[in-house]
Amino acid sequence: MVRRDGALSMPRDQIEAMQLEGIKKTVVSCYENVPFYKKSFDDAGFDPYALSSLDDLRHAPFVTKQDLRDNYPYGMLAVPLERVKEIHMSSGTTGVATLGAYTEYDLAFWGDCFERGIEFAGGGPKDIVQICYGYGLFTGGFGAHYGSLASGATTIPISAGNTERQIRVLREMGSTILCCTPSYAMHIADTAIAMGLDPARDFHLRAGIHGAEAFSDNFRRELERKLNYKVLDVYGLTETMGPGVAVECMEQSGLHIAEDHFYCEIIDPATGEVLPDGEWGELVVTTLDREASPVVRYRTRDITRIIPGECPCGRTHRRIDRLHGRTDDMLIIRGVNVFPSQIEQVMENFDEVSSWYQIELTTREHLDVVTLKAEVNPDFDFDSTGAIEALQRQIQAELKAALSVGVRVRLVEPMSLPRSEGKAKRVVDLRGENA
Numbered sequence: 001m002v003r004r005d006g007a008l009s010m011p012r013d014q015i016e017a018m019q020l021e022g023i024k025k026t027v028v029s030c031y032e033n034v035p036f037y038k039k040s041f042d043d044a045g046f047d048p049y050a051l052s053s054l055d056d057l058r059h060a061p062f063v064t065k066q067d068l069r070d071n072y073p074y075g076m077l078a079v080p081l082e083r084v085k086e087i088h089m090s091s092g093t094t095g096v097a098t099l100g101a102y103t104e105y106d107l108a109f110w111g112d113c114f115e116r117g118i119e120f121a122g123g124g125p126k127d128i129v130q131i132c133y134g135y136g137l138f139t140g141g142f143g144a145h146y147g148s149l150a151s152g153a154t155t156i157p158i159s160a161g162n163t164e165r166q167i168r169v170l171r172e173m174g175s176t177i178l179c180c181t182p183s184y185a186m187h188i189a190d191t192a193i194a195m196g197l198d199p200a201r202d203f204h205l206r207a208g209i210h211g212a213e214a215f216s217d218n219f220r221r222e223l224e225r226k227l228n229y230k231v232l233d234v235y236g237l238t239e240t241m242g243p244g245v246a247v248e249c250m251e252q253s254g255l256h257i258a259e260d261h262f263y264c265e266i267i268d269p270a271t272g273e274v275l276p277d278g279e280w281g282e283l284v285v286t287t288l289d290r291e292a293s294p295v296v297r298y299r300t301r302d303i304t305r306i307i308p309g310e311c312p313c314g315r316t317h318r319r320i321d322r323l324h325g326r327t328d329d330m331l332i333i334r335g336v337n338v339f340p341s342q343i344e345q346v347m348e349n350f351d352e353v354s355s356w357y358q359i360e361l362t363t364r365e366h367l368d369v370v371t372l373k374a375e376v377n378p379d380f381d382f383d384s385t386g387a388i389e390a391l392q393r394q395i396q397a398e399l400k401a402a403l404s405v406g407v408r409v410r411l412v413e414p415m416s417l418p419r420s421e422g423k424a425k426r427v428v429d430l431r432g433e434n435a
Contacts, residue, residue, distance in 0.1 A: 022288025114147025
């Protein structure tokens with residue numbers, strides 16, 4: 001256990017002094033123990049022994065997912081392999097997997113970071129935490145598991161899948177905190193309703209800690225209405241630790257970074273220049289005390305911002321805003337940059353449409369065609385062709401005004417789009433198949 005009492009309410013000067021000491025140790029450890037970093041630092045003219053302020057870190061070169069892939073499996077280890085107690089990996093669906101290794105200390109502070117989310121949710125030893133993230137090489141299940149154990153709560157490591165069993169356990173075991181992707185939480189809620197249950201009455205949930213994918217405010221409100229609980233966002237990624245790098249508190253006004261373990265910057269993704277607090281850009285993370293797999297200025301590709309000012313909860317750790325997408329999720333449609341989150345924001349204006357959608361990309365006569373498939377809400381008269389067509393035209397007009405590019409809208413019946421037990425597949429790119 002590496003819990004630092006009072007860390008979440010430290011004065012800013014103390015936090016920054018602690019971060020500077022952590023960064024100094026990290027850059028030296030990387031330079032002395034990881035050949036990739038030695039070459040990278042030398043090529044960039046960055047002297048790790050001369051770093052004397054937080055601002056000096058911006059002179060260090062970035063590290064990317066491709067760098068980690070190129071050094072797979074053990075090329076980025078900063079400790080001997082015999083000190084590694086656990087290994088997790090990314091899915092590798094878009095290339096070679098990236099590896100995250102953990103010493104005993106790394107596992108302890110990982111649990112401490114996720115435990116803060118349970119604490120933020122008002123949870124503790126009297127709670128029952130049902131973990132529906134997948135267990136295995138994916139970091140989600142184990143991160144939540146270690147955090148739940150650290151909190152003293154009763155832990156149900158049910159993993160993902162078998163939704164009807166999930167529902168039975170939620171009812172019979174009295175689970176109070178649910179940990180899974182937001183899309184799977186919605187699937188649990190919708191399945192329970194289809195089974196004739198009222199989750200708000202039949203479940204005992206107080207909070208959900210949901211991450212691994214972006215979700216809109218409208219999606220959050222719908223989840224909270226259906227499950228009668230409070231939804232908190234959690235952020236993490238295999239390359240830096242897993243879930244717990246930042247967690248939302250009950251104020252729901254941004255995710256508190258675990259600043260005693262991570263230093264975050266926001267950069268302009270095109271120029272690499274560091275942006276001031278409040279400006280949107282790409283999140284870059286440096287670990288402060290990770291032993292096995294430290295990273296220096298890791299480009300996450302996630303789009304967010306540092307929220308200026310202090311959270312109303314009184315905690316002093318800085319907050320990142322909820323993700324607005326990823327630079328590698330950006331769609332270029334007829335020369336226009338479009339993020340799926342922009343489409344979702346327009347959908348929020350229409351009460352007739354649910355939060356479940358899929359964006360399909362095709363090609364017609366060498367031009368990109370974007371089709372938004374969106375489910376209507378159950379109380380909408382889907383049999384009224386005129387009403388459907390009128391609503392489709394209205395949504396299409398607002399999308400064109402907001403995005404400056406045409407998007408075809410196809411409204412479909414409730415529960416007709418595919419569900420997932422993990423991350424929702426929001427974009428289906430068929431452009432290579434019908435070019």
